[in-house]
Amino acid sequence: MDEKNYEDFISTVSHELRTPLTSIRGFSQTMLASWEKLDDESKKKFLKIIEEQSNRLINLVENMLCVTKLQSARDNLILKDVYVKPVVETVISVLKNQYRTNSFEIDINEKTPAILADKDKFQQVMTNLIENAAKYSAEDAAVTIKVRPESDFVSIKVINTGLEIEPEDYEKIFTKFSRLDNPLTRRTQGSGLGLYITKNIVEKMNGEISVASCDNTTTFEVCLPVSNIETRMQCNQ
Ligand SMILES: Nc1ncnc2c1ncn2[C@@H]1O[C@H](COP(=O)(O)OP(=O)(O)O)[C@@H](O)[C@H]1O
Ligand SMILES: [Mg+2]
Incomplete structure (x- = not known):
């Protein structure tokens, strides 16, 4: 990273860290100073905010560690045969608890062969996208x-x-700390690192990722090589 990028990175990270920390400090100070005056409902509401903001910080720190690791040569991937279906099912069972009102559906061709991937990293990719x-x-x-x-x-x-993603934002969303300026994004929290990490992992596994958005439908497509491609090609000849 050159000096300018490094400075930008530090300034973005500091800002990202300061926002939740300021809010955690503010709400805990209010609670400590006005404990007697606050009713139970307000206390619960403030604690909920403190919890949410702490989660946001943990997420951010985990994502930043992930970015640092991706940039180091020591982050070796273990490429093995991985079946897509069980990984996607695991990811959905976890996310279902968090996004209770959404429905999740897997439409898989049962003949899908194993891909050559790092299972944990592939699971991280699927978690980010889903x-x-x-x-x-x-x-x-x-x-x-x-x-x-x-x-x-x-x-x-x-x-x-x-909400659709505009074509001019297709590339931008895969860069570090980029979040779009729209109501659905403002309503939620995030570091803007997820897709950057996802793209990096996919490319390290010799795959590709792309996005297309139209008619109010957004599709992220990941293509990963099937395992044992040479053997398979020989068998087919
Ligand atoms: N499925 C999607 N539909 C619409 N917008 C999306 C979708 N996925 C990502 N985005 C946009 O791309 C931005 C970057 O995503 P990401 O890197 O995962 O960061 P984060 O989720 O932490 O904001 C999001 O903030 C959002 O604006
Ligand atoms: Mg994300």
Whole structure:
């Protein structure tokens, strides 16, 4: 990272850290100073904010550690055969608890072969994309994960309805700390690091990621190589 980028990075990170910290401090100070005067409901509301802001900080720190690790040569991936379906099912079972009003649907071709991937990292990719699809859509919107085998790769699409992403933002959302300026994004919290991390991981696993958004539908597509491609090609000949 050159000096200018480094300065930008530090200033963005400091700002991202300061906002939740200021709010945690403010609400705890208010509670301590006015404990007797506050009714139970207000106390609960303030504690809820403190909890949310602490979660936001933990998320941010975890994401930043992830970015640092991605940039270091020591972050070795362990590429093995990974089946997409069980990973997506695990991710959905976790997210269902957090996004109770959304519905999640897997549409998978049962003949889909294993991909060559790092299982934990692939799970992180799916978590980021499926969580985004739930987060940036209407509260009761459906999120569909469509998995199809192609010649030498598997295509995984995460589809949701909601606000469209403008074509001029397609590249921007994959860069560090970028969040779009729209109501669904303002309503939620996030560091803007998720898609940057996701793209990095996908490319390290020799895959590709892209986005397309039209008719109020947004599709993120990840393509990852099928495992044992050489063997498979030889078998088919
Ligand atoms: N499925 C989606 N539909 C609409 N907008 C999205 C979607 N996924 C991501 N975005 C936009 O891209 C931005 C960057 O996403 P991401 O890197 O995951 O960061 P974060 O979720 O922390 O904001 C989001 O803030 C949001 O504005
Ligand atoms: Mg995200």
